[in-house]
Amino acid sequence: MASGQIKERASVLQGKTQNPMRFEISEGTRASLARWMREPLMVESEHLWPGPFHERLHISTRQYARVVHEWVTSIGLEASAYGTHSMRRTKVTQI
Template identity: 35%
Template sequence: MKTEINSNATGVKRPFKLEEIWRIRTRLEIKNNLMQLAALNLAIDSKLRSCDLLSLRVRDVATSDHIFERVQWTQKKTGTEVQFEITPRAQQTISRWIQYKSLQPSDYLFLSLRRANQPISYSYYRSIIRNWANQLGLDSDLYGTHSMRRTKATLVYARTKNIRVVQLLLGHTKIDNTI
């Protein structure tokens, strides 16, 4: 018996296009899915790898009554500190999510429903993103958690054509990694 391997299942994942992001947002807003909406907006704004995004606690992005406009974060993979802006749209959805779930400062921003005091898992986050791609009629094998990291960087590069800006946004030490 011959087994076929889908070569698209691994490798570089595509970023979402701006119109695709808006379609995802619209669907999540209609469903009032605050967790996924907050995750979408923060993932795009922060450009963090999934391990860093899922590690965020409420205190990392907010005080008791205020969502930060800028956040400093030390990346787990590289140990380098990056700064990212949280746009007003993301601030609003994060605030609504925190209030809806009555999250405390020490809670993970995206709490697991199955495991006490743990964030959602990488595999669950990946399945959310693949589901978004499916709902848009896209090949979900071409999208994954890294799609979220690459989305804003790709949009910025399309506008500026400045690879150095994208390098700084992603916190890459080598320009070759950015290219």
């Protein structure tokens, strides 16, 4: 965010290489993020997807894998063909 607005473009550092990965955030995604960030769970949080326990500030790798599995099955794709590794360079994963 900048000046209270979600940016149109963002970048993250890749974990292995530390190279920056730039991507655009669509208007619909920005609107969804803005709504999510107003949720009571998100107030004062530093992470978009906080962990379920107070001692863990963000979701774990395993929890993220479960989210990917749910995304894939919810749109009717074969869950065994997709995982966190195959999704690693997609916009949704970067966001």
